Amino acid sequence: MSTVFARIALFSIALLVATAGLGLWLGDLHGQTDPAVLRWGTVHRLSGVFSGLMVVLVNSMTVTYFIGTGRWCREVAETYSLAAAFIERSKQLKRQAFPWAVAGMLAVVAAVALGGAADPASGRNGTEDWVSFHLVGSLACVAVIGFCYQSQMSAIRGQQRLIDEVLEAVREIRVARGLEIEVPA
Numbered sequence: 202m203s204t205v206f207a208r209i210a211l212f213s214i215a216l217l218v219a220t221a222g223l224g225l226w227l228g229d230l231h232g233q234t235d236p237a238v239l240r241w242g243t244v245h246r247l248s249g250v251f252s253g254l255m256v257v258l259v260n261s262m263t264v265t266y267f268i269g270t271g272r273w274c275r276e277v278a279e280t281y282s283l284a285a286a287f288i289e290r291s292k293q294l295k296r297q298a299f300p301w302a303v304a305g306m307l308a309v310v311a312a313v314a315l316g317g318a319a320d321p322a323s324g325r326n327g328t329e330d331w332v333s334f335h336l337v338g339s340l341a342c343v344a345v346i347g348f349c350y351q352s353q354m355s356a357i358r359g360q361q362r363l364i365d366e367v368l369e370a371v372r373e374i375r376v377a378r379g380l381e382i383e384v385p386a
Contacts, residue, residue, distance in 0.1 A: 203357050210350040213255035217343045220248040231321045231329040249316055256309040260302040263353045267295040270360055281374050290363050298356035305349035312342040
C-alpha cells in the first residue's frame, strides 16, 4: 500500500503544482477580455477541481485502508487468540492517520473556496479582492497537503509492519498446531 499511496500522492501534488503554475502564468484575470486567456482560465478552474478530487481520493484511500486493515487485524487476532496489543496498535495507527487525512481534505476545500472567491467568472462583486488570498492560501494549502501525506505515509508503513507481525504470529501458531501454511505467491 505504501508504494501505491506514495505514487498517487505524488501525482496529486504534481497536479496541484501544475494548477498553481497555470494560475501564476495566467495572472489576475480581472478585466481580461482576450478569449484565449479566458479559455486558459477555464482550464485552470477545471484542473483545480480535478486536483482537488485527486487529493480527496488519496486521503480517502488512507481512511479506507485503515478501516479495512484494522478490522482484519481485529478478526485475525480474535480468531487466533493473539495478544490484544496487536488490535490496540492498529487502533493507534488509525488514530494517528485519520486527523491528517481529514486535514488534507479540508486544506483542498479551502484552496478551492479561495479560488471560487477570487474567480471573476462568478459574476460577483469584489472577487478581485480575493486574488492574493487565493494565491497565498492555495500555495500554503499545497504545503499542508504534502505534510499530511507524509504523516499518513508514516502510519501506513507502521500498519504494514503490524500486518507482517500478525501474519508471522499466525504462521507460528499454524506450524505449532500442524496446520497447513499457505505460502504467498
